[in-house]
Amino acid sequence: MDLDSIECVSSVDGMDEDEIHHHNLHHPQHPHHGHHQFSSSKPHNGTNNTNNANTINNIAGATAIAPATSVHELLECPVCTNSMYPPIHQCHNGHTLCSTCKTRVHNRCPTCRQELGDIRCLALEKVAESLELPCKYCNLGCPEIFPYYSKLKHEAICNYRPYNCPYAGSECSVVGDIPFLVTHLRDDHKVDMHTGCTFNHRYVKSNPREVENATWMLTVFHCFGQYFCLHFEAFQLGMAPVYMAFLRFMGDETEARNYSYSLEVGANGRKLIWEGTPRSIRDSHRKVRDSHDGLIIQRNMALFFSGGDRKELKLRVTGRIWKEQQNPDAGVCIPNLCS
Numbered sequence: 001m002d003l004d005s006i007e008c009v010s011s012v013d014g015m016d017e018d019e020i021h022h023h024n025l026h027h028p029q030h031p032h033h034g035h036h037q038f039s040s041s042k043p044h045n046g047t048n049n050t051n052n053a054n055t056i057n058n059i060a061g062a063t064a065i066a067p068a069t070s071v072h073e074l075l076e077c078p079v080c081t082n083s084m085y086p087p088i089h090q091c092h093n094g095h096t097l098c099s100t101c102k103t104r105v106h107n108r109c110p111t112c113r114q115e116l117g118d119i120r121c122l123a124l125e126k127v128a129e130s131l132e133l134p135c136k137y138c139n140l141g142c143p144e145i146f147p148y149y150s151k152l153k154h155e156a157i158c159n160y161r162p163y164n165c166p167y168a169g170s171e172c173s174v175v176g177d178i179p180f181l182v183t184h185l186r187d188d189h190k191v192d193m194h195t196g197c198t199f200n201h202r203y204v205k206s207n208p209r210e211v212e213n214a215t216w217m218l219t220v221f222h223c224f225g226q227y228f229c230l231h232f233e234a235f236q237l238g239m240a241p242v243y244m245a246f247l248r249f250m251g252d253e254t255e256a257r258n259y260s261y262s263l264e265v266g267a268n269g270r271k272l273i274w275e276g277t278p279r280s281i282r283d284s285h286r287k288v289r290d291s292h293d294g295l296i297i298q299r300n301m302a303l304f305f306s307g308g309d310r311k312e313l314k315l316r317v318t319g320r321i322w323k324e325q326q327n328p329d330a331g332v333c334i335p336n337l338c339s
Helices: 046-057 068-074 099-104 122-129 148-157 178-187 285-290 299-306
Strands: 007-011 132-134 145-147 192-195 198-206 219-223 226-237 240-249 259-267 270-276 295-298 312-327 332-336
Touching (some): 068 122, 132 148, 145 148, 198 226, 226 259, 226 285, 240 270, 240 285, 259 299
Antiparallel strands (some): 007 198, 198 312, 219 226, 226 240, 240 295, 259 270
């Protein structure tokens, strides 16, 4: 993907157009923000593992069940620190670990180095069935409590789970809530930040026929108290080279449905218009692109709109975002346009 020679020219309503040259479109190094990665900060050591093993061996029935917090610690794999689900394996000395890590340690107990064999810790699996635990994202606001074996399924779709960075220029592993990601996009990725619900961008590329896959700098818009990401890129749709523009909403899908947007390109008395609902950033950039959910322009048409000798891409994309408001009397949605 050739990014260094790509530039994006943008303008804000009511202002003269300024040319913005993006000379640093490669993905910058990102500092590690441990408290935003939502990783476990609980210490793990050999003494705790030994105590866990002794507790497991002492489980004799329902009367011997420890408090939920202690049992939850017993169900934590000492190797990967994730919660263990059946089959839970143990060595002859009672040390446990999950089935995934059993293959990683080459059938040797990581605590005592004894051979693991194929011993199941049925007592601990039975104890897990009796547990009800809060969602792992309870510190982010999730109030739900689930049976142990249902918790994992919920956490995969929990509305309070952190979001992945929406930057499309490279694979960024940063996760966090929306305010953190907005700061991360601005400070680490150096994206264009705009306020307002209308936009007027000009995407420029010399020798466009030589580039079949390219991603322009992401633009973030702040309006209606929310954040939206405007994407523009070139790729192959089958055998045809195309450009695509689409909008993503920085929030959940249910919130995204409250908004609509339009994109428009044109010149020489012709125009293409797209209207749709922004996709949530829960859906990856690639998933949205591959579903063709946006304004798609064939390269020849884009060069026609660019004018001149069609040897340089100068494509102007205008658009607006609006909020759909429910009319309680008529029971229909009416658009709320920002001024």
